[in-house]
Amino acid sequence: MKEKFFVFNKKVYYNFFIKEKINAGLILKGWEVKSLRLNKVTIINSYVTVLDKKIYVYNLDISPLKTVCNHIQFDSKRVKQLLLKKKEIEFLQNYINKKGFTIVVLGLFWKKSWCKINLAVVKGKKKHDKRNILKKKIWNVKKTRLLKKNI
Template identity: 85%
Template sequence: MEKKFFIFNKKVYYNFFIKERINAGLILKGWEVKSLRLNKATIVNSYVTILNRKIYICNLNISPLKTVCNYVKCNSKRMKQLLLKKKEIEFLQNYINNKGFTIVVLGLFWKKSWCKINLAIVKGKKKHDKRNILKKKIWNIKKIRLLKKSI
């Protein structure tokens, strides 16, 4: 079953090679959930850090609604904790420490009434890698056009 992302990070596929994908839960406040329901979030520069055996997401910007009460302090860039099992946290920590990978956010999606986040273990692409991938895409498009004309 394919997930339907309501917020998606397109730049990940361009800038990184994706090794693994993991789904995780988010610990959110009430106003954050309401804002996410209205797609008021950006994940372009967000990344994951591990502090004291807990995983946090940084730079996930959720903008507060205008209707939020004044007595609630809305910190839109606070570090949000992710919900993962211990084995998954150790797996991610091994990748970061030993193999030089990074964890970035692919997208946010709803599973029933819960907001989930799709994480990816990635390694950065170099300039020549990006060029080769673009050349392959262009060649595939030309190949399909040639096959359509010949048939």
């Protein structure tokens, strides 16, 4: 089943090669869920680490609503724990231990009433990789135009 993201990180596809994708649950507070429903979230520099066999996401910025209670302390950059099975955590831990791999956030989506996060195991692109990919895209566009003219 294809997820429909309400927040998506397009820069991941430009800056990284994607090796694996995993869906995970998020542990959130009530005000965070309300803010997520109104798309008050940024995931651009979000990344994942494993500490004490638990997995956490950093730099997932959820801004609080102005209409929420004043007696609650808001921390928009709070480190959020993710819900994964032990095998999935070990799988991600193995990739983190390999040199050059990191885990980033691809997007957020709703599954029924639960907010889920899509993670990607990635390896960074070098400048020459980005140039080669751009050249291939340009060549594919030219090739389709040439084929259309000849038909």
